[in-house]
Amino acid sequence: MESQYKESNNIGGIESGGGDKEVKVANKRKTRGWDVVLRFLAVALSLAAAVVLGLDKQTKTVAVTLVPTLPPVNIPVVAKWHHLSAFVYFVVANAIACGHAAISLLLTLANKGTNKGISILIIILDLIMVALLFSGIGSALAIGLMGYEGNSHVRWPKVCNVFGKFCNQAAAAIGLSGATSLAFFLLVVLATFNLHKKH
Numbered sequence: 001m002e003s004q005y006k007e008s009n010n011i012g013g014i015e016s017g018g019g020d021k022e023v024k025v026a027n028k029r030k031t032r033g034w035d036v037v038l039r040f041l042a043v044a045l046s047l048a049a050a051v052v053l054g055l056d057k058q059t060k061t062v063a064v065t066l067v068p069t070l071p072p073v074n075i076p077v078v079a080k081w082h083h084l085s086a087f088v089y090f091v092v093a094n095a096i097a098c099g100h101a102a103i104s105l106l107l108t109l110a111n112k113g114t115n116k117g118i119s120i121l122i123i124i125l126d127l128i129m130v131a132l133l134f135s136g137i138g139s140a141l142a143i144g145l146m147g148y149e150g151n152s153h154v155r156w157p158k159v160c161n162v163f164g165k166f167c168n169q170a171a172a173a174i175g176l177s178g179a180t181s182l183a184f185f186l187l188v189v190l191a192t193f194n195l196h197k198k199h
Contacts, residue, residue, distance in 0.1 A: 034190060035108055038183045042101035045180040046133075050094040053140075053173035056081045058166040079159070079166045086139040087170065093136030094177055097129045097184070123191045126184050133181035140174050 058079045063072035081087040104122045111118050147167055150158035160167035 032108075035187065036105065038187050038190070039101050039105040039108060042129075042180050042183040042187075043098055043105060045176050045183065046094045046098035046101060049173045049176035049180060050091050050098060052176060053081050053087060053094075053170055054091050056087075056166055056169045056173070058163050060162055062162060077162075079163045081170070084143050086143040090136040090140040090173070090177065093132050094173075094180065097133055097180060100125055100129055101180075101184075119191075123188065126187045126191070129184045130181055130188060133177055133184065137174055137177050137181065140170065140177075144170055144174065 056079075060077055060079075061074050062077045064075050065072045081091065104125065107118055107122060144167065146156060146158075147160045147163075147170075148158060150156050
């Protein structure tokens with residue numbers, strides 16, 4: 001008689017006891033999907049940033065006055081990314097981030113959340129990539145602002161009024177790298193949120 005008054009988990013012929021498990025599996029798949037998408041974006045954006053700045057080159061003919069009494073001499077001047085150590089660091093940082101994103105994407109697809117050691121290692125490396133990219137962006141921005149504004153205190157004239165294409169391409173690369181660092185940051189936030197949900 002007691003069995004008549006007990007609540008049944010059977011609703012419409014389907015037991016509802018495993019509902020929590022199904023929701024957890026669905027949430028895990030959804031989270032893993034975002035993880036893969038963000039890693040793919042990180043690969044594409046970091047590669048694009050490295051290539052855009054790595055191919056940045058512009059040649060201009062500049063009039064240089066050697067002696068005030070003589071007319072200026074036209075000299076071809078070339079601006080290349082590897083002439084500035086800040087830009088070299090930026091390209092290397094984005095190349096490292098691209099390599100990490102590609103390897104971690106493959107590991108994420110192969111791991112499927114089964115090996116927690118690999119997952120934690122990837123999260124730590126993602127955090128390192130955020131720091132690396134932010135430092136690369138900072139160094140490139142510092143030298144980029146010097147190019148746009150110049151520095152009257154040390155008598156460095158601005159050069160972006162002459163090498164406009166070069167500076168615009170560098171600015172585009174910095175923007176792409178900023179988007180890459182945001183993708184890595186979101187990966188770290190997503191992983192932290194997942195760890196919090198488990199506990």
